[in-house]
Amino acid sequence: MSMSGLTLLYTLLFYLATLLFLAGVGYRIYLYSRTPAPLKIPTTPAPTTGVGVAMRMARELVLFESLFKSNKWIWIFGWMFHFGLFLVLARHLRYFTQPVWGWVVLIQPFGKYASFLMVAGLLGLWARRFLVDRVRYISTPSDHLMLALLVGIGLSGMSMSFVDHTDIISLKAFVLGLMYFDWQPLPADPLLLVHLFLVATLMIVFPVSKLLHAPGVFFSPTRNQIDNPREARHLAPWAAQLEK
Amino acid sequence: MAAPEFDVPKLKGYIEIPSIRPGAMEGIKSFEANEKIQEALGYPGKLVDGWEQKAVNKMGEMLRKYRSLQVFLDACVHCGACTDKCHYYLGTSDPKNMPVARQDLLRQVYRRYFTLPGKLFPKLVGARDISKEVLDDWYSYYHQCSECRRCSVYCPYGIDTAEITMAAREIMDSVGLGQKYTNEILGKAQRIGNNLGMPGPALEDTLAGFEEDVEADTGVAVKFPIDVKGAEVLLVTPSADFFAEPHVESLIGYAKVFHAAGISWTLSSHASEAGNFGLFQGSYENMRKVAMRIRDAALELGVKRIVVGECGHAWRVAYSFWNTLTGVGAGAEDKYAQMLQKQLDHSYPQPSHICEVTLDLVKRGAIALDKEANDHRIVTFHDSCNVSRGSRMGNIPGGQFIIPRELIRSAVNHYHDMAPGTTHEATFCCGGGGGLLTDDLIEVRVKGASPRANALKDVVDNHGVNFLALICAICKSQFTKVLPYYGFDMSMVGGVHQLVSTAIRLGAKE
Numbered sequence: 001m002s003m004s005g006l007t008l009l010y011t012l013l014f015y016l017a018t019l020l021f022l023a024g025v026g027y028r029i030y031l032y033s034r035t036p037a038p039l040k041i042p043t044t045p046a047p048t049t050g051v052g053v054a055m056r057m058a059r060e061l062v063l064f065e066s067l068f069k070s071n072k073w074i075w076i077f078g079w080m081f082h083f084g085l086f087l088v089l090a091r092h093l094r095y096f097t098q099p100v101w102g103w104v105v106l107i108q109p110f111g112k113y114a115s116f117l118m119v120a121g122l123l124g125l126w127a128r129r130f131l132v133d134r135v136r137y138i139s140t141p142s143d144h145l146m147l148a149l150l151v152g153i154g155l156s157g158m159s160m161s162f163v164d165h166t167d168i169i170s171l172k173a174f175v176l177g178l179m180y181f182d183w184q185p186l187p188a189d190p191l192l193l194v195h196l197f198l199v200a201t202l203m204i205v206f207p208v209s210k211l212l213h214a215p216g217v218f219f220s221p222t223r224n225q226i227d228n229p230r231e232a233r234h235l236a237p238w239a240a241q242l243e244k
Numbered sequence: 245m246a247a248p249e250f251d252v253p254k255l256k257g258y259i260e261i262p263s264i265r266p267g268a269m270e271g272i273k274s275f276e277a278n279e280k281i282q283e284a285l286g287y288p289g290k291l292v293d294g295w296e297q298k299a300v301n302k303m304g305e306m307l308r309k310y311r312s313l314q315v316f317l318d319a320c321v322h323c324g325a326c327t328d329k330c331h332y333y334l335g336t337s338d339p340k341n342m343p344v345a346r347q348d349l350l351r352q353v354y355r356r357y358f359t360l361p362g363k364l365f366p367k368l369v370g371a372r373d374i375s376k377e378v379l380d381d382w383y384s385y386y387h388q389c390s391e392c393r394r395c396s397v398y399c400p401y402g403i404d405t406a407e408i409t410m411a412a413r414e415i416m417d418s419v420g421l422g423q424k425y426t427n428e429i430l431g432k433a434q435r436i437g438n439n440l441g442m443p444g445p446a447l448e449d450t451l452a453g454f455e456e457d458v459e460a461d462t463g464v465a466v467k468f469p470i471d472v473k474g475a476e477v478l479l480v481t482p483s484a485d486f487f488a489e490p491h492v493e494s495l496i497g498y499a500k501v502f503h504a505a506g507i508s509w510t511l512s513s514h515a516s517e518a519g520n521f522g523l524f525q526g527s528y529e530n531m532r533k534v535a536m537r538i539r540d541a542a543l544e545l546g547v548k549r550i551v552v553g554e555c556g557h558a559w560r561v562a563y564s565f566w567n568t569l570t571g572v573g574a575g576a577e578d579k580y581a582q583m584l585q586k587q588l589d590h591s592y593p594q595p596s597h598i599c600e601v602t603l604d605l606v607k608r609g610a611i612a613l614d615k616e617a618n619d620h621r622i623v624t625f626h627d628s629c630n631v632s633r634g635s636r637m638g639n640i641p642g643g644q645f646i647i648p649r650e651l652i653r654s655a656v657n658h659y660h661d662m663a664p665g666t667t668h669e670a671t672f673c674c675g676g677g678g679g680l681l682t683d684d685l686i687e688v689r690v691k692g693a694s695p696r697a698n699a700l701k702d703v704v705d706n707h708g709v710n711f712l713a714l715i716c717a718i719c720k721s722q723f724t725k726v727l728p729y730y731g732f733d734m735s736m737v738g739g740v741h742q743l744v745s746t747a748i749r750l751g752a753k754e
């Protein structure tokens with residue numbers, strides 16, 4: 001009985017979290033794309049073609065190019081964390097797919113150890129918030145909490161991978177059940193419950209927190225504009241009204 | 245020079261990142277604009293009743309108009325990569341001069357009124373109610389930012405504090421709190437056509453004086469034409485070029501270039517100013533009004549080309565924004581813009597920078613330069629912030645770094661770059677840009693110049709550099725004023741076209 005209560009709770013929690021996450025991020029993306037950039041403000045030197053801009057963006061997304069130029073410590077920790085996170089997330093696809101996609105199977109071992117990369121990166125970033133006076137000054141409680149949340153997710157996940165295995169088969173049944181509206185019981189493993197609770201929390205805060213940097217980076221006018229103001233006129237709708 | 249009332253940073257020849265000293269620059273406030281100045285620009289004369297709510301509303305309005313503001317306020321992760329990138333932080337140690345902290349002054353209020361966590365848990369996310377205290381911080385620290393965009397180069401999301409500063413200034417203006425220096429000048433440019441408020445006849449006298457001087461000097465009758473209909477080139481240059489030293493030397497340089505190349509050119513008394521302080525103040529409408537005068541002048545005079553003199557932010561506005569604001573480049577649809585498009589000669593980029601024009605003439609052999617004439621000079625070049633990070637020259641990315649250097653090297657024999665990390669897109673602002681070039685901010689200006697002064701010291705000590713070449717009117721005024729605080733001689737400051745002026749062979753074509 002308590003078991004099904006718990007299942008119910010987590011089922012509802014994940015529907016709610018998914019809804020808030022998708023609606024929140026979706027709204028943000030809508031807002032960003034709807035808001036005009038009235039002036040050409042790429043940080044120059046900037047690419048003069050669309051292909052060039054796509055490459056600049058790709059370098060920012062994959063290599064954190066600007067960050068590399070500015071601070072090697074933040075870059076190394078930040079990149080460890082994000083690359084680790086990326087592999088870990090990719091590895092998690094095995095819980096959502098049946099049969100599991102071939103490439104997801106291939107990266108399983110990497111994804112497993114990438115969690116160390118991820119947590120180490122997070123701890124490095126967190127240390128800077130205490131050790132570097134400038135970064136200490138700008139840090140808010142929410143900056144610390146966000147790192148705590150991600151470290152918590154990482155550590156609880158790693159404990160299940162490396163210390164105390166959870167019932168993966170039942171977990172996957174629970175997850176697929178959520179996806180296909182055919183609800184299945186959730187194993188009542190405390191580590192798993194903690195892990196899932198933190199993940200749901202992350203999804204809920206995502207659209208109202210600084211995690212908006214992930215969609216935001218695509219919309220940054222200093223990075224996504226083509227440097228061609230002399231060749232093509234750029235005019236926002238509200239600015240065009242002034243011409244009337 | 246009277247002894248300064250503040251500590252001038254000691255130069256080391258390299259740049260050190262200081263520890264934070266909270267409140268170090270808190271008391272600094274530039275003079276506020278009076279009612280007359282404010283009202284001339286359509287702003288309330290003084291702080292309005294209920295300004296708190298009105299400022300929040302204005303922020304909401306701007307969030308809908310500027311994607312940069314919306315995305316930048318949301319996206320910052322407080323990673324700290326920008327914290328040591330601002331020359332004002334490096335020079336003052338005040339943590340509120342770190343770009344992210346400067347942004348946070350606005351972001352705290354944004355979070356409080358426009359985000360759910362800020363409404364529910366303000367302390368947790370560092371959100372703040374708007375208050376007089378906040379406004380004081382805004383006024384103080386948004387006038388310790390020269391909108392130089394150095395921070396935007398280094399932020400992983402390209403967050404440009406200049407955009408935030410501009411928005412904050414516009415919000416303050418809209419509730420009646422403006423800065424005297426910027427707004428007074430902007431009013432003059434809109435009413436009279438230049439930042440000095442110098443009327444047409446005075447300008448004609450000045451130019452006639454230059455003709456006499458240059459002829460006495462060189463024996464050649466170099467003209468300084470104004471309001472000549474049917475000239476090929478309209479030259480729009482910062483008004484400081486008409487009266488200030490060393491700016492005048494560059495104006496003489498441009499005139500000699502046009503003379504030697506046989507290009508007919510003219511200035512305009514209607515648009516005798518390239519500088520556009522609407523940029524500093526962050527108002528699209530004000531910036532557009534100033535830019536419009538140039539389009540009107542170009543149409544009136546029937547010129548084929550528009551060329552911009554040595555001025556950093558003017559070139560940013562001209563290169564990046566004129567086409568948007570007035571349709572000077574290509575692709576505009578309204579009537580006057582189309583008239584202008586038909587009239588202009590599109591085999592040249594419109595507008596062109598004077599360095600693009602001169603280097604092209606040198607390369608084509610249309611003018612000749614004698615480098616030896618500059619042999620007494622050992623030259624370095626300061627990349628102006630707005631040119632480097634907000635514009636381009638030529639047809640490849642980075643042309644704004646290549647073209648002025650090539651031009652200098654074709655005019656002098658001795659040239660040394662300053663240290664990497666202080667040039668090109670990493671250049672440090674002179675410390676006087678963005679509406680800070682006023683004596684009431686001298687402490688900010690002197691301290692903000694310290695990163696550049698350090699890099700300069702290095703090439704002076706190790707290469708004997710004795711000439712700092714510039715392509716910006718603000719840089720020229722700022723450095724002549726602040727470099728002496730660091731023990732440099734102000735006569736080492738000059739324009740790129742001053743070097744050209746010295747080297748150019750006049751009448752070489754006969």
Ligand code: HEM
Binds near residue numbers: 060064074125213
């Ligand atoms: C489009 C994909 C993304 C890009 C390009 C990106 C890029 C970055 C960069 C460059 C930083 C600054 C350096 C650092 O502190 O690591 C950063 C910080 C951060 N990112 Fe991302 N990120 C992305 C997605 C995500 C996602 C999906 C999450 C979390 C679920 C995330 C969580 C974080 C956190 C928490 C920080 C701040 C770290 C700190 O407090 O110092 N990022 N991101």
Ligand code: SF4
Binds near residue numbers: 331389395405673
């Ligand atoms: S724009 Fe320039 S002056 Fe302003 S915060 Fe950034 S680096 Fe500092």
Ligand code: SF4
Binds near residue numbers: 323327399
């Ligand atoms: S570098 Fe960008 S994201 Fe990082 S603290 Fe500065 S503004 Fe924020």
